[in-house]
Amino acid sequence: MITKNNLAALLLGLSLCLPTWANDDTVANQALIQKAFEDWRAGQGGIFQLLADDAVWVVAGSSPYSGTYRTREAFMEDAVKPITDKLATPIVPTVRQIVAQGPHVVVHWDGQATARDGSRYENSYSWHMQLENGRITRVTAFLDTWRLVQLMD
Template structure:
């Protein structure tokens, strides 16, 4: 059986669509997903359907080449923090961005039970401004 870290790492390593599929498979049915205040998709979403509708679907349709690439991970028990950067071009403006992030995950029984995003929201919002 793969470790939580190996499972999580696999959600950052492929193409965006593949990563999203692997991530959805890792979400607990009652997962809580917290997008940072100030981020364009800010809020707390519960359950895979709400997470997809309010975060992933919007990223997939509003951005060109949107990626979340993790450079390093810290693990302590059931908690893992991924550090990396987002990149992509906002469709409406044609502006590209690269923004640093940290994702703090809590696992339960091999599934993601909770995630909190920390991000340079300013950089993302700048790309969205006309």
């Protein structure tokens, strides 16, 4: 039979077994990113508003759109704007999974939009983000960059 004292001891024991990364930052960072994706999906803001001015964004891969953007401004102007210029509708994200560990948050998500030529743009993404004081400071984005090339051509 579990008594109050036994339950308290069990819960204390479990909390001592938690990994060091399972702290308030983990929970807060995951919640912040989840809310940003929900807002983005609802058309009321989004993830890019959380980028620090000096954020580094790396697009993994070997396509012409792969590379490193060393500021928020460079990323928005040289990567995001050319993509949105090719779209008739915003990309709508559907989150598959969010995993957080301290300052690191990984989001696996799918995006869908309609291109200006009427074709569908669909891609799957895995964004590995690092946060500091509620701001995203570094991202490594994995996606089918060749699908992006098709959109841009």
